[in-house]
Amino acid sequence: MDIRGELRYRSLYWYNDGLRKAKIRDLTGAENSLKKSIQFDKYNKDARNLLGLVYYGRGDVTRALVVWTVSLKLVPADNIASDYIDEFKSSRGDLEAVDQTAKKYNQCLQYCRQGGEDLAVIQLKKIVTEHPDFLKAYQLLALLYLHTEQYAKARQVLRKAQKLDTTDPITLNYIYELNRMHRKRTSGQKDVKEQQTVSYKLGNETIIQPVETKEREKGMAFTIANIVIGLVVGAAVMWFLIMPAVNESQARQMNESIVEASDQIASQESEISALEKELESYRTQSDEAQTAKETAESTKSSYESLMDIQTKYRNGSESNENLADELLAINQDCLGDLGKEQFTELTESIYPSACRRQYNRGVANSDVENYEAAIENLSKVVRMDETYDDGNAMYLLAQAYEETGDTENAKNYYQKVTEQFSGTSLAEEAQSALESLNAAGSGNTGE
Structure with missing residues (x-):
């Protein structure tokens, strides 16, 4: 060679x-x-x-x-x-988001230099919420928790950081430091506990017991004696002086209450029946009004979203990918004929490029086994075009669901591939995968 x-x-x-x-x-x-x-x-x-x-x-x-x-x-x-x-x-939004995230992270570093750890923690929480893959933000947040002795929160953050990169040396160093601090605290608590006990040997055995004094034992004895005497005296007074009068008064009041209640029950039963009928009528009217209100609001919102998307598309102020997400959120059933026609024109112009980007991203995420992200990407592709790339988008989505253990969704999309692309090699592969999942399910049920 x-x-x-x-x-x-x-x-x-x-x-x-x-x-x-x-x-x-x-x-x-x-x-x-x-x-x-x-x-x-x-x-x-x-x-x-x-x-x-x-x-x-x-x-x-x-x-x-x-x-x-x-x-x-x-x-x-x-x-x-x-x-x-x-x-x-x-996608201008992605670039701007990356730029803003970098600025926020640098601002957190400045807060740390100025002693503003609380502000840095608040900012870092927002960063990791908006960008859950930002490893450096997790590491800085964990370091601040270690510095402020919030060890439980530090451990949670470090676990998330280790899931992103299992062997990052900074994360491993922080975990080592956290464990070292935990051992130190545990050792300190053990020393305090030992100071509160006394030990001695009896034959071959070591006896450990709490340190007690005679004054403490005497005080405890007097306290218990006083409690017992108080209970006895209170029970005697209650039994011989108070209970007879109380029982007589209660019996008289109960008889009067029974008579009065019997008189009221008959009239109240008829009033309750009438009120129930009236209440049911109000509920029916209220439900109908609420349904009409929700329908009107949904229709208004759908048309407003459609007009806003049309304006953004003409101005070029938003990427096709962002506009596609907004289109997917519109309820087409609330649109009239003209609205549906405009919706179709926009999808024909926007969906093709958005599908291509989301599909490429989904394939890349599947290659590195980031299946949750792949599901998010490919689900959007399938919602926009189920037949995209001759069914490969739907087939990859089924595989991603299978890898995450969501067999129900996996079976659903494998079945769609076999039905919509019957006679192709892709349909045969989907059918084989579907049969394997069904067989595995049957085996688990048998066990």
């Missing part, structure tokens, strides 16, 4: 190693392996693109864009990096 072949072989070896680690969320290990792969072959576009996805999976979008840009520059032909970059360029 010549030297070029040797370098290419080593590059592929480290790429496969990086891919294997990325699939188990060992993103730090994947990053190191992919960098080695690129060192042996800088034109290995697959390694560069996967490295970009690794950075993206840790919330470092800026580095991901840089890696994809370099990959496209070195290998411009047939490179999926162009799709990744086009998605960000066409």
